[in-house]
Amino acid sequence: MAAIAITPLVLTTRDSTKSGQLTWSAVTTNPASGAYLDLTGYKGNSIIIVATMTATNVTATLGGTVRVQATTNSKFSGYGKGDLAVTLSSAVVDLPGGAIFMGPYDLSRFKDSNERIQLKCTRGNNIASFGAIIIE
Amino acid sequence: MARNELTPLFLTTRDCTAQKKMAEWCAVDTGTGCYIDLTNYKGDKIILAICKTATNVAGTTATEIQIQACTNQKFSGWDKGDLKIRGTSNVNATNFKGEFCGPFDLSRFKDSAERININCTAGTNVGWVGAIIIE
Numbered sequence: 001m002a003a004i005a006i007t008p009l010v011l012t013t014r015d016s017t018k019s020g021q022l023t024w025s026a027v028t029t030n031p032a033s034g035a036y037l038d039l040t041g042y043k044g045n046s047i048i049i050v051a052t053m054t055a056t057n058v059t060a061t062l063g064g065t066v067r068v069q070a071t072t073n074s075k076f077s078g079y080g081k082g083d084l085a086v087t088l089s090s091a092v093v094d095l096p097g098g099a100i101f102m103g104p105y106d107l108s109r110f111k112d113s114n115e116r117i118q119l120k121c122t123r124g125n126n127i128a129s130f131g132a133i134i135i136e
Numbered sequence: 137m138a139r140n141e142l143t144p145l146f147l148t149t150r151d152c153t154a155q156k157k158m159a160e161w162c163a164v165d166t167g168t169g170c171y172i173d174l175t176n177y178k179g180d181k182i183i184l185a186i187c188k189t190a191t192n193v194a195g196t197t198a199t200e201i202q203i204q205a206c207t208n209q210k211f212s213g214w215d216k217g218d219l220k221i222r223g224t225s226n227v228n229a230t231n232f233k234g235e236f237c238g239p240f241d242l243s244r245f246k247d248s249a250e251r252i253n254i255n256c257t258a259g260t261n262v263g264w265v266g267a268i269i270i271e
Binding site for chain 2: 105
């Protein structure tokens with residue numbers, strides 16, 4: 001199954017009086033879809049990746065790891081493939097707002113590139129939902 | 137009732153391989169509100185987040201949370217009341233639905249004693265507020 005495109009929430013100081021809701025994309029291993037962030041035409045300066053799961057969307061064992069990596073060269077702002085891992089624990093399920101944050105990652109080197117950030121599960125089924133915040 | 141102090145989550149490029157939970161989700165209601173103390177602040181920007189779930193919503197869907205500065209009613213150039221996070225019915229879902237606003241430049245608050253106050257304008261126990269400071 002093709003990877004799912006994630007639409008990031010773009011926050012900018014030019015328009016920061018408005019609030020925006022995060023768009024979540026489910027990342028699964030069965031079917032093995034994964035998700036990606038397309039950096040084509042990117043004009044931001046950093047990105048924060050957010051992961052969450054709740055009792056309603058977890059059907060796998062806890063502790064599954066989702067890896068963040070770049071497609072083209074397995075590097076993402078100096079990090080090697082697999083360096084960035086989000087390991088979801090039972091504590092993340094807690095309400096309210098059970099979510100974990102990673103970043104900020106410098107995206108300046110991706111400007112006008114056609115690279116993607118890939119998000120994959122290493123085990124589990126329907127293990128998590130991902131969102132991303134780009135800061136301009 | 138005294139305000140509750142909100143502890144922000146610090147994210148820094150020096151340690152961005154780490155994964156972190158929000159340092160604190162602070163309940164905001166019309167009676168108390170909460171605040172972020174900017175004393176000794178060394179960061180760069182702040183993002184504010186709101187979430188509410190089926191278990192903690194007692195207000196109307198149009199309820200707003202307003203963000204304002206304590207000392208002079210100004211917060212990086214915005215007037216009191218300019219900055220609002222409106223909790224909508226979409227935010228009220230069983231899955232975590234985050235709503236974010238910012239980033240706000242905090243450079244002028246460096247070494248100040250100001251606070252960001254967060255208030256509800258209507259409703260009771262309307263939501264949970266978190267904050268992310270980016271260094």
